[in-house]
Amino acid sequence: MTQSSDTTSYKDIKQTVLRRIRSGDWPPDMLLPNEQELAVTFSCTRTTVNRALRELAEEGFLERRRKAGTRVLSAPQRQARFSIPLIRDEIEALGGTYRYALVSSEAQPAPDWLAARLALSAGQQVQHVRCMHYSTNTPFQYEDRWIVIDSVPQVAQADFSEIGPNDWLVQTVPFTNVELTFLASRADATVAGFLDLPEGEPVFTAERITWLQGQPVTFAKLYFGAGYRMTTQV
Amino acid sequence: MTQSSDTTSYKDIKQTVLRRIRSGDWPPDMLLPNEQELAVTFSCTRTTVNRALRELAEEGFLERRRKAGTRVLSAPQRQARFSIPLIRDEIEALGGTYRYALVSSEAQPAPDWLAARLALSAGQQVQHVRCMHYSTNTPFQYEDRWIVIDSVPQVAQADFSEIGPNDWLVQTVPFTNVELTFLASRADATVAGFLDLPEGEPVFTAERITWLQGQPVTFAKLYFGAGYRMTTQV
DNA sequence: CAGTGGTCTAGACCACATG
DNA sequence: ATGTGGTCTAGACCACTGT
Numbered sequence: 001m002t003q004s005s006d007t008t009s010y011k012d013i014k015q016t017v018l019r020r021i022r023s024g025d026w027p028p029d030m031l032l033p034n035e036q037e038l039a040v041t042f043s044c045t046r047t048t049v050n051r052a053l054r055e056l057a058e059e060g061f062l063e064r065r066r067k068a069g070t071r072v073l074s075a076p077q078r079q080a081r082f083s084i085p086l087i088r089d090e091i092e093a094l095g096g097t098y099r100y101a102l103v104s105s106e107a108q109p110a111p112d113w114l115a116a117r118l119a120l121s122a123g124q125q126v127q128h129v130r131c132m133h134y135s136t137n138t139p140f141q142y143e144d145r146w147i148v149i150d151s152v153p154q155v156a157q158a159d160f161s162e163i164g165p166n167d168w169l170v171q172t173v174p175f176t177n178v179e180l181t182f183l184a185s186r187a188d189a190t191v192a193g194f195l196d197l198p199e200g201e202p203v204f205t206a207e208r209i210t211w212l213q214g215q216p217v218t219f220a221k222l223y224f225g226a227g228y229r230m231t232t233q234v
Numbered sequence: 235m236t237q238s239s240d241t242t243s244y245k246d247i248k249q250t251v252l253r254r255i256r257s258g259d260w261p262p263d264m265l266l267p268n269e270q271e272l273a274v275t276f277s278c279t280r281t282t283v284n285r286a287l288r289e290l291a292e293e294g295f296l297e298r299r300r301k302a303g304t305r306v307l308s309a310p311q312r313q314a315r316f317s318i319p320l321i322r323d324e325i326e327a328l329g330g331t332y333r334y335a336l337v338s339s340e341a342q343p344a345p346d347w348l349a350a351r352l353a354l355s356a357g358q359q360v361q362h363v364r365c366m367h368y369s370t371n372t373p374f375q376y377e378d379r380w381i382v383i384d385s386v387p388q389v390a391q392a393d394f395s396e397i398g399p400n401d402w403l404v405q406t407v408p409f410t411n412v413e414l415t416f417l418a419s420r421a422d423a424t425v426a427g428f429l430d431l432p433e434g435e436p437v438f439t440a441e442r443i444t445w446l447q448g449q450p451v452t453f454a455k456l457y458f459g460a461g462y463r464m465t466t467q468v
Numbered sequence: 469c470a471g472t473g474g475t476c477t478a479g480a481c482c483a484c485a486t487g
Numbered sequence: 488a489t490g491t492g493g494t495c496t497a498g499a500c501c502a503c504t505g506t
Contacts, residue, residue, distance in 0.1 A: 009494070034472060045496050050473075060317070067472045067504045075404070078318045080414050083294075086309055170309070175256045175295070180314050181465045184418035184436040202436030204418040224418075231415045243475070268491060279477050284492075300492045301485045474502075483493075 008044040013052035016042075021061060021072055028074035032062070035070075082232035084178070086167065087133050087141060096135030102161045103130040103194075107149065114146055118209065118216035125149045127156070129165045132194055138225065142194040145220040152217060166220070173212055181207040182230070191223050204228045242278040247286035250276075255295060255306055262308035266296070269304075316466040318412070320401065321367050321375060330369030336395045337364040337428075341383065348380055352443065352450035359383045361390075363399045366428055372459065376428040379454040386451060400454070407446055415441040416464070425457050438462045 020026040032038070035053065039046040053070055056062045060079050064070045088098040109123045120126075126146045133141040145165050147155050158168055185191075185205040192199040204224040210217045254260040266272070269287065273280045287304055290296045294313050298304045322332040343357045354360075360380045367375040379399050381389050392402055419425075419439040426433040438458040444451045 036472090045498090046473095047475095047497085048495065050475090051494090054474090064473065065504075066474075066502070067470080067506090069472060075320050075323065078412060079315050080318060080412070081313050081315050084312050084314060089309070174258075174262065175252070178312060178314070179465065181463050182416055182438070183463045184438040186436050200434065202418040202420045204416070229415050229417045231413065270491090279479090280492095281478085281494095282476065284494090285475090288493090298492065299485070300483070301487090301490055303491060469506085471505090472503085475500090477499080478497095480496080481494090484491090486490090487488090 008042045008048065010048050010052040010055070013038075013042055013044075013049060014056055017052065017056060018061065026072050028072050030072045032070040032072070080232045082230065084180075086170070087164070088167075091133070091135040091140060094135065096138070096140070099134040099137065100162075100164050101132045101134070103132060105129045105160045107156070110146065110148075114219060118148065118219055120148065120216065127158075129160055131160065131164055133164070135225075139195045140225050142191055142223040143220060144223070145218060147218045148216050151212060151215050165218075169210070169218060173210075173217060176217060177211045179209045179211070183207070185223070187223070195223060195225050197226055201226070204230070242276045242282065244282050244286040244289070247272075247276055247278075247283060248290055251286065251290060252295065260306050262306050264306045266304040266306070314466040316464065318414075320404070321398075322401075325367070325369040325374055328369065330372070330374070333368040333371065334396075334398050335366045335368070337366060339363045339394050341390070344380065344382075348453060352382065352453055354382065354450065361392075363394055365394065365398055367398070369459075373429045374459050376425055376457040377454060378457070379452060381452045382450050385446060385449050399452075403444070403452060407444075407451060410451060411445045413443045413445070417441070419457070421457070429457060429459050431460055435460070438464070 017026070017032075026032065032053075033041070035046045035049045038049045038053075042049065053062060053064065057064045057070070061073060062070050063073050085093070091098045105127065107125055107127050110118070110120050110126045114120070114126065115122060115124065126148055129143075129145045129147065131143050131145075132139060133143065143165070147165065147169070149155055152169070152173060154172060160168065183205050185203050187195065187197050187199055187201045187203045189199055191197075191203060192201060195203065197203070206222040206224070208218075208220045208222065210220075251260070251266075260266065266287075267275070269280045269283045272283045272287075276283065287296060287298065291298045291304070295307060296304050297307050319327070325332045339361065341359055341361050344352070344354050344360045348354070348360065349356060349358065360382055363377075363379045363381065365377050365379075366373065367377065377399070381399065381403070383389055386403070386407060388406060392399075394402065417439050419437050421429065421431050421433055421435045421437045423433055425431075425437060426435060429437065431437070440456040440458070442452075442454045442456065444454075
């Protein structure tokens with residue numbers, strides 16, 4: 001389609017293969033013809049077939065192994081993706097006006113549970129920052145964050161009264177690895193107060209651990225306001 | 235590295251580019267040299283450079299546009315991926331033994347909220363299936379599902395006493411599009427009863443809408459047991 | 469050992485978006 | 488109009504892994 005119409009593109013091949021799988025023509029566990037044969041079938045190069053099958057494998061439809069060949073996955077291990085926008089963008093996308101407020105920021109020794117979670121040595125210093133994010137004055141997120149000072153020494157001079165710790169970290173340590181966990185937690189008195197909820201209310205919660213080349217940078221606990229829903233498109 | 239050592243592989247290029255970005259050598263918003271120049275720099279073909287940059291773009295580090303070129307993304311719009319395993323696999327991966335139990339299954343007209351959500355016509359028939367998933371006799375998930383009968387007529391003959399509706403759907407309508415939403419909800423009496431929780435307890439909840447070529451197939455509300463955490467690696 | 473996918477090269481044409 | 492990325496070809500060598 002994109003191409004001059006008479007060539008077979010890798011997208012055409014992807015579609016055709018997907019159609020065969022969906023129709024049951026190529027059932028789960030079936031071994032596909034090898035790349036060379038498919039190249040003949042589709043009158044194209046093996047390179048083109050390779051790209052099509054590689055992408056389908058990455059999308060979770062096929063499993064490929066050298067020598068063993070390519071087979072249709074029986075349990076279509078679908079994947080969902082969601083983006084992690086900056087909170088300001090998220091709020092503005094929803095039509096709100098973003099407002100940030102610092103609650104507290106202080107250096108302290110890492111509590112035991114945090115040291116264990118991040119594999120810190122005993123008593124290592126962390127910056128404990130708590131803050132709020134509002135959407136047009138409605139509480140949107142309460143953020144409870146610890147930053148490992150040894151990993152980001154500049155944090156000692158950082159001023160979080162105007163800029164949020166996440167924005168600051170993105171500027172300072174731009175590219176890192178993230179581990180995310182989602183759960184439903186119960187609002188304790190503190191969280192309930194900040195989010196303007198009754199105590200005990202369910203709160204959608206994210207825990208976010210960030211690493212820079214194997215070193216722990218920060219642990220953040222993000223409590224979302226009432227009615228928050230996280231949606232993903234597959 | 236994988237290659238015979240003297241050639242430059244696309245993985246080498248990815249690593250090098252990432253290192254430059256991380257080190258601040260190539261700051262956010264910077265325009266990269268074009269593929270031809272990079273090919274010379276890395277002494278390889280443009281094809282190889284193309285693959286490296288294409289993948290980095292897909293991973294969210296770069297933005298590429300024809301004629302405009304390739305630039306470093308300023309707000310590292312990172313993406314998280316998580317897989318959607320079959321619940322049996324998930325439970326067994328956690329070391330439990332999977333057990334399934336049907337609660338109820340009956341055909342009925344779609345309630346208004348469901349008709350609105352799935353864009354059904356008024357009074358369209360749906361199969362309402364409720365069931366439980368246990369991990370070694372501990373409640374793991376309570377599933378409340380509606381299946382659009384017009385979209386999957388075979389559901390009228392399906393027997394959900396032994397096989398769960400999700401497994402059945404996967405077999406029957408294997409490849410579909412999914413829209414997922416996560417939220418924290420409060421256990422009502424029913425959910426609390428099935429999950430063996432106090433009423434009002436926070437429950438991690440997923441809503442899953444499945445489409446087959448634009449047609450709504452099923453809406454499922456999945457309530458997870460106590461302490462459920464969903465973790466993703468980026 | 470042998471078959472399969474993984475990757476690279478060298479070159480070409482093209483689609484698209486910007487100036 | 489033109490430069491940039493998007494893709495395809497034809498051929499080659501290699502890495503991995505099942506038998």
